[in-house]
Amino acid sequence: MSTEKPAKEALFSKKNRSLLTDPLNANNPITVQVLGICSALAITVKLKPAIVMGLSVLVVTTMANLITSLMRNMIPNRIRIIVQLVVVAALVILVDQVLKAFVYDVSKQLSVFVGLIITNCIIMGRIEAFSLGNTPWKSVLDGLGNGAAYGGILIIVAFFRELLGNGTLMDYPVVEWMGLYDLGYKNNGMMLLPPMALIVVALIIWVQRAKTPSLIEKD
């Protein structure tokens, strides 16, 4: 927080900070708002693609929030979905080209899922719900918070799937290094199958809601 007391709201006032931190727990885009699961879970088999995907979504959410917030008074209400789609699609093309240029092998692993960031519900959801009605700086914070929360869940899921399913982390053979195979430990190949991603997310939801009872759904 800045030390002097400006007439306007400080850059990191309490309200602005909560924009950044709320999505991390109480308003998590994946486990509470249920957005953006679409393009996410299929790439959580390994940690590395998950980190790259998380970063890509973070960049796109933040930039899309910023751009639409800057344009929010110019976009006619009736065609706003198309305008949002074009902004997001342009950003995703940029991200895709950057990934192809610098991390080609990861980009191959992500295959269609980079393109699917366009229809990722988090991005459209945040634009619709937040950046069309708020100032650019707040929108950037909101984008950062939601992108980071999304990436966080991806990384947690990928961590468990790679560790338990493959015995590695970032392709580094952790389990072998600990010598567990000599004690009769076996990798659980089932963790590598797509359905296990859903079950790991369900377990994360379980833990989170057990710790934060206010999130429990009423019937």
Next chain:
Amino acid sequence: MQEILNIFVKSIFIDNMIFAYFLGMCSYLAVSKTVKTAMGLGLAVTFVLTITLPVNYLLETKVLRQGALAWLDPSLAELDLSFLSFIMFIAVIAAMVQLVEMVVEKFAPALYSALGIFLPLIAVNCSILGGSLFMQERAYENIGQATVFGLGSGIGWLLAIVAIAAIRERLKYSHVPAPLRGLGITFIITGLMGIAFMSFMGIKL
């Protein structure tokens, strides 16, 4: 013919949009509380997938792919526009959804009022864009295969959402641990259904 049948069965059961790729999960989770609405959304998705895939297939093979523009002029044979495919596909999808909405409203008002609110939302359903991107990646040989792939993916999605909606209707009467209620248990059931669907893997006609 056999190839087409193979693609059809594969896209419904083995490469199921929900269970194998998690596409369209947002609407799958949000609109699966009753079987009736789930059926409506599933039909709309199937419909839109079946008509957008052939259009995007033509776009891909006649405009975007490297050398695809050679039919227009031999000097364009070197051109590779595939970096534009995301924005072109999504534009086609949004336009088609709008068109379908108008046509359905004009000629089938009953269907329109049944699908009503879901149609515009489909433009941002991941499974639609996913279908086009998979079509591009797998490079189907002709427009028939692409269309059948779209139809099959749609039916697979419909199957998944109707099944989960039916289970969720029954789930109301069961005793779920409080923190898992609602979202959590739906995820777990989807995972279990996905494991069941994996038994189709390896089937080849």
